[in-house]
Amino acid sequence: MTQVRADPHTTGTARFAMLHDTAEAMLESLAERYMVERRESKELLGPTEALVRMVRLIPRTPAAGPLAVAFTDFPGLMVRLGRWWAEALPACGCDDCGENPGELTEVLRTQIGALVEGGLWERVRRGVGGSWFETRLIAVGFSARREGPLTARDAREARRSGFAAPVQWAPWPRRI
Structure with missing residues (x-):
């Protein structure tokens, strides 16, 4: 997983804080509805990165894919589905890219929903x-x-x- 870094052309990053709220609510809901083990830790996303809060949901059957969500300080998320699917939300966060936090929460919901349903x-x-x-x-x-x-x-x-x-x-x- 790669860390999303603050950019000098980035202002108003607080608009992405809703990603943390959405992810936390989804993790709680998934842990209540599905047979999973929830593991929470502080981890490095890379050798030069700061520690971040990592939450993993591991299904009780090994045939189902795990979910890992890292809560970055940006604020943003690094999401891993299964073994190799990784998604940075936002991907950049700079003002020029204009990523919409509402659209990013839909990306999060869609991708996690696909994992949970076996997609x-x-x-x-x-x-x-x-x-x-x-x-x-x-x-x-x-x-x-x-x-x-x-x-x-x-x-x-x-x-x-x-x-x-x-x-x-x-x-x-x-x-x-």
């Missing part, structure tokens, strides 16, 4: 130049695909974990 698919591909991860996230009215390089170590670990073949994460188990 995340991931795999490792081997190529001439090395290994790559490939992810797809699908929900009603939403479909996205991403890929990126893996280190040799990460590729070996992923294949050992069952990602040599495509993995479609299962829906989260509901509480009864």
